[in-house]
Amino acid sequence: MRSSQYLLSTMKENPADAEVISHKLMLRAGLVRRLASGLYTYLPTGVRTLRKVERIVREELDKAGAIEVLMPMVQNAELWQESGRWEQMDAELLRFQDRHQRDFVLGPTHEEVITDLIRREVTSYKQLPLNLYQIQTKFRDERRPRFGVMRAREFLMKDAYSFHLSQDCLQKTYDAMYQAYTNIFTRLGLDFRAVLADSGAIGGSVSHEFHVLASSGEDAIAFSTESDYAANVEMAAALPPQSNRPEPTQSLTKVSTPNAVSVDEVATLLAVAPAQIAKTLFVHARQDADATGPAFVALVLRGDHQLNEVKAEKHPLLAQPLTFASEAEVLKLTGAQPGSVGPVGLAIPVIADHSAAQLADFICGANETGFHLTGVNWLRDIPDFDTADLRNVVSGDASPCGKGCLEIRRGIEVGHIFQLGDKYSQAMKAGVLNEDGKNQILTMGCYGIGVSRILAAAIEQNHDEHGIIWPDAIAPFQIALIPMNMHKSVRIQQAVEQLYEQLTAAGFEVLFDDRKERPGVMFADMELIGIPHQIVIGERNLDQQQVEYKHRRTGEKSLLTLDAVVAEMQAKIQTI
């Protein structure tokens, strides 16, 4: 491609409205343009990368036995009413009426449509299992679209849905998809991790997220330093300490702590580490049918630890969703403001996080505004309590796999696989005749990849101060051909035209920068766009029948003789 016949659309300045680096670089490198909030047009350079991602995704899914379909973006409301999501989903689900005042949605996912299809088309166990996928445009009316295509309203997604008669069969397809995802992200050239995840509102039990690792990532991931274990921080278990709790050595003492409300303030005032302070949170209890149990529960954590709401929500005593007591309720329960509360003398159940339960001679609020207790000890001062895993893991925690310690890194979620179970098939009565001739409700898996999001994630992970550094497999072009002052030198022009012809004939995707621009502008643009391999043709090197090669990622430079360029590029460039 000659840049003079292309829509390069690079920008020198950082756009004012872009917050994250991938958004800035996607605008500056001419990959996308904003049409309206959360709506982006992909410019030619963006489309080239998008199509490469699509191709790799498609090839690996085909290999894994998934079969491609294509479902409509516009879906009739009836199916969503049947699954219950018409009521469950908030304004993120875009609803509208057609010219005949019938209700429709713009599909954010396709569980309903595919389940409806399968219950019509599949009647016998002989037709199962099936794993169907599509690469298709989705719409989610985000309240606050941001970070460019990272959290857009309209986006390209690969979604797959599998149908089974047994958990075993589901597990096999799930494993195959796990492997396909691993192949995909490996071929894309990204540093990623598959992590155990919470399956959340979508239902089901087992689930893994695939994260592209990047310091700017929204999600925290816990890794073992000595095994393959990786989990979303929400999911990583904090193991109970192996040692016994130390014996009490101090007596319970009430101290005045005026104006010290937060853990840090109390720690400073009393000159102790936050880890020696227990913080207490009051939440609603889960109610039985007859609502005879307690209304509230106190949760106790070490001052330096954070409550993990996903774990807390799964505790059988606690309300779902997790609901915090109001300030007025706390006052009523303890007689004190929230900054001066503690587990001593409460009339409601107390659950201590494993680490908090390990404390001895610790400090907590006195349940009297402006006062704390020191020398607090479990059993002696708080006779009745339970323990549980209630906190986020932190760096240095023992890994739940039993090997090594945990390390926390940040990631960008680009894929998610779920064992859905029968959430949709049950609601929509999707069953088939099994081998015994009886109707059996199907078991489902679902598998997503944020195709357009991968572009942003790849850039968050692969960039420097000059611009994007594309992995070879998804670079919009493989080679940038940069002639110096071509428009003033017939010799340069002939050499570069010949190289362009040779390289394209050899099957390389070449961006030939034939613009009448200064070399500096051309270098800056090619670095910004992030083309992995650059070839610079200048007078001086041409005297020796040579051109300069530069590798975008390493900065490595070398001289190549003109007639060896094609062979050298064939050696350097991995084909996808």
Place this chain on the structure above:
Amino acid sequence: MRSSQYLLSTMKENPADAEVISHKLMLRAGLVRRLASGLYTYLPTGVRTLRKVERIVREELDKAGAIEVLMPMVQNAELWQESGRWEQMDAELLRFQDRHQRDFVLGPTHEEVITDLIRREVTSYKQLPLNLYQIQTKFRDERRPRFGVMRAREFLMKDAYSFHLSQDCLQKTYDAMYQAYTNIFTRLGLDFRAVLADSGAIGGSVSHEFHVLASSGEDAIAFSTESDYAANVEMAAALPPQSNRPEPTQSLTKVSTPNAVSVDEVATLLAVAPAQIAKTLFVHARQDADATGPAFVALVLRGDHQLNEVKAEKHPLLAQPLTFASEAEVLKLTGAQPGSVGPVGLAIPVIADHSAAQLADFICGANETGFHLTGVNWLRDIPDFDTADLRNVVSGDASPCGKGCLEIRRGIEVGHIFQLGDKYSQAMKAGVLNEDGKNQILTMGCYGIGVSRILAAAIEQNHDEHGIIWPDAIAPFQIALIPMNMHKSVRIQQAVEQLYEQLTAAGFEVLFDDRKERPGVMFADMELIGIPHQIVIGERNLDQQQVEYKHRRTGEKSLLTLDAVVAEMQAKIQTI
């Protein structure tokens, strides 16, 4: 692909709700399923064909220098208000509001979005010309969606838009796109014609439609029997007769024609051919600014000819859009009911179609209810009249190209290219600095292909009583491998497995029908799906180390020795 691991979804019976053959066969062969009115899910077999069409379209457009982009399906209303189409378009344009009550549309085309992009990104003549395309999902809220994917609401379209500073430059790109379209439909293996077309509401002047020829087509196309000339019947010029009008031989006579109102009734009553009768239509005249001209005009056509409203609307004397006089207005103008009117003695302008103006001693209404005139002659009886081309051409007319006669055939429109001019660029002020440093409004072309519609059109043209007959280039599979009673014969099983391996290793797309079905069911399904090449493995032939080959289109059968199958297929199958 093994059919046991595939979603074949064929149907034996004709679906009740399908009106046209392509719709019936797309349902029966398992290409699509209806989700809701005008909304279709593409099943695996449909997607395979769709992707092949996409690939051919993409390759030929890339070759023609067009550059791929991807624009959002959801578009903000402001742009449509700016172009004027927000008001101009009826309920076919689906409008909705997002969660913040902002107005949006689901894009039926992308002129506004692309013109907005170009006015932002392109500032200098040096960046032109540009020709950008996308293959993308569109939505048109048809009042009456029908014929399956032929007239769906959500559909896949290739749309391209080109931008220029001169008509010459536009013409060059237009010619290149004409050639690209010709290449595309040729590679798709379709019998098609490019025809001159009316550019209609989309604006602009020159335009061609690309039609797949099929007797079931909605559009009538006029061809020369002796040249390349082809035009939409709306556009084909009816040449004035070459001979002179015969001299009058009869005198003007009024005859009573009670109850004879239509041309056919008058022809029967008076025992003449309809071609000897002139019919008269009254329409509104085009009004000047000061509205001093006549209010109505009489149009005269031969009784066997049809008014061409597109031609009439272009006549400078006639209102745009063409508007017929009401019965009351006709009565006031002529003193007679519409069935008894004619051009003799009118006080308003008369325009005769060239063929009607050639009549002598003809018959027309007497402008007195229940009476006609015979022996009518132009000039003598109607001294003042104009002539114009007002009718649809008919089979046997001289071709406007000067060579041969016209023949009328039916077609399905699958592509349309337009020279748009400045309709959008003017309204949206899309200009660049030209070579003289002055701002100049851009000239545009636009180019559409109905990608999903091509499937239906291909089937309308290529089918028989057994099902679809795909052209090789877009067949979902190239080869159907059909073993007879494989599940009872190890020998058959071994032979077919080996063939399957050999053929897939050779790069062929093979559907291996490994279902436990009777041979008859398998044959019927493979014929229905329309796989071009069938290989049948049976015991008797296997005794001779042979298999049977059948060509779906010709029905030609032959025996192939096992070890020659791959080579024979390589010889028979055109790669795309």
